[in-house]
Amino acid sequence: MSSAPVPGANGAAAPEDDATGLSEPLLADGGFHAGALTKVVVATALDGKAKADKGSVKAEAKDGYWVEVPRQLDAVAATAADLESGGDGGRPLMFQEKKVKAALLYPYRALILIRIIAIILFIGWRIKHNNSDVMWFWVTSVVADVWFTFSWLLYQLPKINPIKRVPDLAVLQQHCDLPDGSSILPGIDVFVTTADPTDEPVLYTMNCVLSILAVDYPIDRYACYLSDDSGTLIEYEALVETANFAALWAPFCRKHSIEPRAPENYFQREGMIYPGRSPGEFMNDYSHVRMEYEEFKARLGALDGTIRERSDVYNAVKAAEGDAKATWMANGTEWPGTWVEAAENHKKGHHGGVVQVVLEHPSGSKSQPELQVSSVSLLNFDGVDVRLPMLVYMARAKSSSYDHNKKAGNLNAQLRVSALLSNAPFVINFDCDHYINDSKALRAAMCFMLDAREGDNTAFVQFPQRFENVDPTDRYGNHNRVFFDGAMYALNGFQGPSYLGTGCMFRRLALYGLDPPRWRSDDIPVDTVKFGNSVPFLKSVLAALNQGRRITPPDLDDSFLAEMTTVVSASFDIGTDWGRGVGYIYKIATEDMVTGFRIHGQGWHSMYCTMEVDAFRGTAPINLTERLYQIVRWAGGSLEMFFSHNNPLFAGPRLHPMQRTVYLNCNIYPVTSIFILLYALCPVMWLIPEEILIQRPFTRYILYLIVTIALIHTIGLLEIRWAGTNWLDWWRNEQFFTVASLSAYPAVLLHMVVKLLTRAKGIRFRVTSKQTTVEDDNDKYAEMYEMRWVPIMIPAAAVLFSNTMAIGVAMGKTVVYGAVWPKEQQKHAALGLLFNLWLMILLQPFALAVIGRQSKNPNILFILFPVAFVVFALVYIGVHIFVVNFFPSMEI
Numbered sequence: 001m002s003s004a005p006v007p008g009a010n011g012a013a014a015p016e017d018d019a020t021g022l023s024e025p026l027l028a029d030g031g032f033h034a035g036a037l038t039k040v041v042v043a044t045a046l047d048g049k050a051k052a053d054k055g056s057v058k059a060e061a062k063d064g065y066w067v068e069v070p071r072q073l074d075a076v077a078a079t080a081a082d083l084e085s086g087g088d089g090g091r092p093l094m095f096q097e098k099k100v101k102a103a104l105l106y107p108y109r110a111l112i113l114i115r116i117i118a119i120i121l122f123i124g125w126r127i128k129h130n131n132s133d134v135m136w137f138w139v140t141s142v143v144a145d146v147w148f149t150f151s152w153l154l155y156q157l158p159k160i161n162p163i164k165r166v167p168d169l170a171v172l173q174q175h176c177d178l179p180d181g182s183s184i185l186p187g188i189d190v191f192v193t194t195a196d197p198t199d200e201p202v203l204y205t206m207n208c209v210l211s212i213l214a215v216d217y218p219i220d221r222y223a224c225y226l227s228d229d230s231g232t233l234i235e236y237e238a239l240v241e242t243a244n245f246a247a248l249w250a251p252f253c254r255k256h257s258i259e260p261r262a263p264e265n266y267f268q269r270e271g272m273i274y275p276g277r278s279p280g281e282f283m284n285d286y287s288h289v290r291m292e293y294e295e296f297k298a299r300l301g302a303l304d305g306t307i308r309e310r311s312d313v314y315n316a317v318k319a320a321e322g323d324a325k326a327t328w329m330a331n332g333t334e335w336p337g338t339w340v341e342a343a344e345n346h347k348k349g350h351h352g353g354v355v356q357v358v359l360e361h362p363s364g365s366k367s368q369p370e371l372q373v374s375s376v377s378l379l380n381f382d383g384v385d386v387r388l389p390m391l392v393y394m395a396r397a398k399s400s401s402y403d404h405n406k407k408a409g410n411l412n413a414q415l416r417v418s419a420l421l422s423n424a425p426f427v428i429n430f431d432c433d434h435y436i437n438d439s440k441a442l443r444a445a446m447c448f449m450l451d452a453r454e455g456d457n458t459a460f461v462q463f464p465q466r467f468e469n470v471d472p473t474d475r476y477g478n479h480n481r482v483f484f485d486g487a488m489y490a491l492n493g494f495q496g497p498s499y500l501g502t503g504c505m506f507r508r509l510a511l512y513g514l515d516p517p518r519w520r521s522d523d524i525p526v527d528t529v530k531f532g533n534s535v536p537f538l539k540s541v542l543a544a545l546n547q548g549r550r551i552t553p554p555d556l557d558d559s560f561l562a563e564m565t566t567v568v569s570a571s572f573d574i575g576t577d578w579g580r581g582v583g584y585i586y587k588i589a590t591e592d593m594v595t596g597f598r599i600h601g602q603g604w605h606s607m608y609c610t611m612e613v614d615a616f617r618g619t620a621p622i623n624l625t626e627r628l629y630q631i632v633r634w635a636g637g638s639l640e641m642f643f644s645h646n647n648p649l650f651a652g653p654r655l656h657p658m659q660r661t662v663y664l665n666c667n668i669y670p671v672t673s674i675f676i677l678l679y680a681l682c683p684v685m686w687l688i689p690e691e692i693l694i695q696r697p698f699t700r701y702i703l704y705l706i707v708t709i710a711l712i713h714t715i716g717l718l719e720i721r722w723a724g725t726n727w728l729d730w731w732r733n734e735q736f737f738t739v740a741s742l743s744a745y746p747a748v749l750l751h752m753v754v755k756l757l758t759r760a761k762g763i764r765f766r767v768t769s770k771q772t773t774v775e776d777d778n779d780k781y782a783e784m785y786e787m788r789w790v791p792i793m794i795p796a797a798a799v800l801f802s803n804t805m806a807i808g809v810a811m812g813k814t815v816v817y818g819a820v821w822p823k824e825q826q827k828h829a830a831l832g833l834l835f836n837l838w839l840m841i842l843l844q845p846f847a848l849a850v851i852g853r854q855s856k857n858p859n860i861l862f863i864l865f866p867v868a869f870v871v872f873a874l875v876y877i878g879v880h881i882f883v884v885n886f887f888p889s890m891e892i
């Protein structure tokens with residue numbers, strides 16, 4: 001792959017893949033089985049089928065730990081007709097609630113109780129036996145234990161009532177899809193955010209957009225907005241190309257029931273079952289679409305060059321006038337955003353706003369869209385809806401005099417533009433590196449929003465984040481399953497999951513800061529102080545309040561276009577409630593956590609929706625340096641939230657006490673790292689001549705530690721059962737928490753202290769790089785081995801080094817003194833070493849990162865570490881002999 005920092009470099013590299021890329025899928029037994037009418041297996045037929053079967057067996061086993069809660073039907077009558085939610089009264093129940101089986105839940109709760117008792121006994125015992133060698137050290141470690149207990153309780157207690165909710169798509173369909181082919185499903189505005197065409201390859205972003213344009217939802221009931229924070233022409237022109245390709249791609253997906261509907265990911269997958277209705281035409285259609293896709297990618301890759309060339313021509317003409325070198329759109333107008341050659345008002349962070357409707361809202365008729373690709377006519381789309389939903393490109397204006405509030409500011413601009421253009425009652429947002437993996441996902445979210453029970457009081461429906469590019473052993477804990485499943489199912493038992501930044505459907509009114517219907521008063525101020533100075537926008541808010549639920553396309557006349565530029569202007573938010581009481585929240589690096597918190601604080605509920613097939617998928621940073629920066633942002637945002645007016649302790653009474661506990665834990669967990677760092681450095685005491693112990697009797701102390709740590713892991717083993725995760729997920733979570741505690745978290749704490757003292761700036765939203773810079777076609781995880789040393793890694797490196805040295809020295813001492821040590825001391829040394837080893841095991845991912853490419857075989861640590869131990873042991877013995885001979889009075 002090309003590593004040139006050219007936007008869309010991935011696309012440009014496509015032709016290299018042609019040799020394998022364009023080959024048609026193999027057919028099972030040389031042809032299609034039209035067997036059970038529709039089931040045709042493509043590629044590795046038997047293999048694929050076996051995989052699919054195994055998958056469903058696994059899903060059942062996972063679900064085996066859950067029991068259905070009977071649906072309460074009487075709730076239906078209680079809900080009045082609410083057009084905002086798309087129902088006409090008498091709405092059905094559209095999801096199934098499940099709780100953990102008693103046989104698992106009660107032992108789980110019992111173990112939590114046992115651990116609480118064990119810890120109380122332990123701390124009581126320690127305080128009674130304050131006979132350590134070094135008093136200050138003992139006091140600190142007791143404080144540490146109390147803190148560990150406190151933060152563990154914050155973490156563990158809210159997990160005692162997990163709930164799983166499964167959407168019932170069939171009921172939704174019955175209720176909303178009318179027999180005449182129309183639908184009463186409510187409107188959705190779909191948002192995609194991107195910040196940089198290089199760090200976030202255009203190809204990913206466009207794949208995300210394509211998966212949206214082809215999603216299974218009534219075409220005139222949703223609209224797609226791409227908001228480009230880089231303001232580059234390349235993103236706009238890529239979107240126009242995408243609209244062209246979508247005219248082929250979307251009907252193809254609909255005709256053949258393609259999954260997933262992001263082409264890059266679809267063409268990469270093998271062994272899929274053909275579920276569509278036209279197996280006979282599939283091969284022909286497939287190869288056409290595949291060919292068009294390769295050409296589409298090539299066009300994306302060439303965009304940069306095209307734009308430069310075009311601009312050179314225009315600029316040459318204009319040169320005489322002495323103008324700056326502008327960037328020109330295809331229609332011969334100057335691009336209002338950033339220019340290829342940065343100029344005043346046209347550079348990164350300082351440029352005009354753009355709103356361009358790429359595809360207009362489809363009219364009622366099922367006619368062909370205006371934009372077409374050549375081979376559309378070659379395919380037979382009879383009976384297939386070939387329309388596309390409205391598609392909009394936008395970039396908010398930026399100016400160096402204003403804070404743009406990063407992703408939150410970007411999303412708020414999208415909220416306003418979409419309010420003017422389509423004003424759908426629901427919005428869902430995606431990061432540009434995520435895509436819709438199950439085309440029914442938007443419908444699934446609707447099951448929760450329209451449900452007769454809590455539907456109207458549900459502000460958002462969050463889906464888990466699932467990742468595609470992570471190495472099979474998930475070295476740096478990217479899958480985060482303990483969080484995305486364990487913690488989120490747990491929250492479902494109270495007010496609901498927190499907002500996790502992507503793959504989350506919101507009720508527009510909840511984002512506008514309104515109370516849930518349950519608490520809403522009749523008098524809702526809709527004014528410029530709150531919402532900003534745009535009359536059409538205020539009107540749209542009133543319309544939303546009055547439950548206008550259709551996406552009604554306005555006339556795109558000049559005054560309307562001018563209004564759209566107003567709502568994306570750099571200063572629009574100033575002096576309004578945007579980012580505070582309205583929209584996504586500003587000033588906190590984790591805009592997601594704090595936005596969800598604000599909404600929960602008003603008494604809204606949220607729902608966690610998992611589907612059998614991942615609803616959405618994305619990419620995660622598999623390079624340790626990038627990953628740690630991501631953690632820095634999350635942890636930094638957490639602490640910032642604690643020191644802001646969004647501190648959960650100040651939230652009103654509508655926030656459920658357990659929900660408050662969870663948010664509090666989310667805010668202060670980085671503090672734990674101080675104590676972890678302290679403990680992790682303890683083994684250094686083996687380097688000291690005299691035996692120093694934190695606590696006497698040491699044996700009893702270590703036993704207590706072992707019991708309490710073992711209990712955590714036993715609880716974890718039960719948790720992974722109901723969460724449907726596995727022990728590796730659990731273990732990686734433990735390891736990564738330790739690694740982060742010795743790097744990202746202390747760095748963030750230090751930053752916070754400095755910030756509080758000097759009123760410095762907050763944590764920077766550094767966009768996670770998705771661009772693979774490593775060239776290695778044989779290893780798609782090559783990126784993982786390229787760790788860049790950064791200062792935040794110093795504590796982890798220090799702990800790793802001192803532990804290795806301590807173990808070596810302990811071995812050396814055993815050789816020198818072992819025989820003369822009293823039994824008691826031998827035991828102490830052995831127990832101390834146990835602790836060292838435990839730490840080393842927890843730090844394994846970090847050690848692997850340090851050795852880079854050598855870590856392709858992780859077992860190499862079993863050689864490297866023993867060698868290091870022996871080296872240190874020998875050095876110790878050498879020094880010892882030297883000292884004994886030349887400085888007999890000294891003791892080491």
Ligand SMILES: O=c1ccn([C@@H]2O[C@H](COP(=O)(O)OP(=O)(O)O[C@H]3O[C@H](CO)[C@@H](O)[C@H](O)[C@H]3O)[C@@H](O)[C@H]2O)c(=O)[nH]1
Pocket residue numbers: 193194195196200229405406407410430431432433500501502589590591592630633634765766767768769
């Ligand atoms: O100034 C900015 C910065 C970022 N983004 C967008 O924000 C999204 C997330 O950025 P990324 O760098 O991919 O962050 P991650 O570390 O992957 O993000 C995780 O953590 C974030 C909170 O820190 C959440 O917002 C994300 O949804 C969640 O996936 C991307 O679409 C970016 O384009 C902007 O639109 N404008």
Ligand SMILES: [Mn+2]
Pocket residue numbers: 431433618619620768
């Ligand atoms: Mn991301």
